[in-house]
Amino acid sequence: MDNGKDILLSVQDLKVYFHLNQRLAQAVDGVSYEVRKGETVCLVGESGCGKTVSALTTLGLIPQPPGEIAGGQVLFKGQNLLDLGDDEMQKIRGNHIAMVFQEPMTSLNPVFTVGDQVQEAIMVHEKVSKTELRQRSVQLLEDVGLPAPEERLADYPHQLSGGQRQRVMIAMALACNPEVVIADEPTTALDVTIQAQILNLFGELQRERDLSLLYITHDLGVVANIADRIYIMYAGIIVEQGSAPEIFHDPRHPYTQGLLASLPNRAKRGARLHSIPGTVPDPAYKPGGCPFHPRCNLAIETCQSRFPEMCDYGNGHQSRCPVLYDGNG
């Protein structure tokens, strides 16, 4: 499993900048990650760290301007998607790589029925008969656990609840059996109970269909059950990466340690919940050196000026904190 052959999606040193009025917002600033076949990879980080931007870039959905892809590659099965023209990119979207978005309430088109939208997802990539189109749509809606799928086809999005809409979004994403599904905080906008259901659904679908899933979230807690590997993102860069057990039991970056300490079920009963002081820096005003240093309780003098390189702990476990690395040996 560790050879490079079954790598489906590989983002290499991706840089995505936004040209704001006077400033340059370096939203994604040299991010690399990989998704292998049949694997669930989680991209975790606080709000504003560039998760959505890096995901949208893989599908060529960054508006340019104000956005600019300033460097890097997005390799899908070895082909750089950033080199593709509009027509070729369209054949990738939804067909090979599909995406589920953060906001189920606004992500479906209000003037078309659920049936129209699910069927469209099939039609844009495949030529199928009307009856087959209908059968497949119903099957998809059933697969994502929507009750009475036959009747849902004629419903408009506003007639569904948030959780149901997200299921429809997932059905659309699965419509053409894509190899990679990117789920961008699919549960953030939902009630807690519904969140668990949707998360479980992703787990099931991934296992049944042997999907490669890139699951994006700001909540390290929710990924414990589904993640094979985890990337921790901070201020436009990956600060730590490794297998799920390693990240959870042997975190090697102060930021990851802070995220873990702030999980409710990890804190000792009665103890006050830990939280990392401060907030993610605005990508237009990032501190120099280690971008985490203003919030880091281990920071030393050099952290303010030296950009931290990746330190290798073996087995694919890497972390961008030389201070901890040196301290350990």
Place this chain on the structure above:
Amino acid sequence: MRFVHSTTRPSRKREDTVLSFIGRSVIQKTITLFFVSIVSFLIIHLAPGEPSQVDPLNPKFTPEMVERFRKEFHLDEPLHIQYTYFYRDLLTGKTVSWKDNQSVLGKIWERFLNSLPLFIVGTIITWTLSFPVGIRSAIFRGGLYDRNATFFSYLLISIPGFFFAYILIIFVVTQFHVPVIGLKTFGIGDAAWPRLFMDRVWHLLLPSILGATGGIAILSRYVRSQMLEVEGQDYVRTARAKGVPEEQVHYKHALRNALLPFVTMFGLILPGLIGGSVIIESIFSWPGMGRMAFEAILARDYPVILTVNFISAVLVLAGTFVSDLLYLVVDPRIRL
């Protein structure tokens, strides 16, 4: 509007809702019309100035004649009696103008037929130009096309209509040597039909274009902003992420949503049928509704003013009714 965006499944069938909406709407609008009739009647009768026939300062009429007119027009009766007289006559179609004793409905109908071509051609020009321009501007926002469209919109909005009219008239008359004032060229009556036809077209075109310019400038801006707003919505991004071709993203997913508010406007052009522009009709000596209404106001010809007013009110209410109904048809979220 009393519309709400529903978040739950509607319990009743949509057809029933539509029928009950129509019923309620007609009753509401009739009541509104009744109050409008009272208020407009009061405003016109209480406004300063007297009908020219009973104006004591008018040297044409002796006090005896004035007295006779007052009696004949029921001006000596209390207002509520006058009100009943007026609307009784209106509803039975017997209202006559005080100025020339002609049937008001007949007069209006004649002027209406004159104004209708202007209205139709103007509206067609406005709507067929504004939409493509606005949509294109939005899709290529910030580009050369968009910047030019923006420049011309503001130019057209800021040039006064009469000024623009004279430039147009001078241009057309000197370049094409065709007369453009009035409904048709004076004394052209016995010419061959192709010439008659072209003459009508020329006379119609200029005032229509002029009437449309302001509308095009404003409507195309509105279409652009509506389209821009929709283009930024999440569901447009979803469509792209599905692999929908760019054309369809714009013209199917975005446009369908951007058009919703214009459906409302479509009903609201109905009152324009009776409006007509006083300025344009005056410049082009066009014997239309606008000028008739304006002259009636100057002469305090109450029956004409009130009838025009009443018909406008009916058209406004009918227009909003049509809008609501259209909205109901095109926006699945509307629950009544």
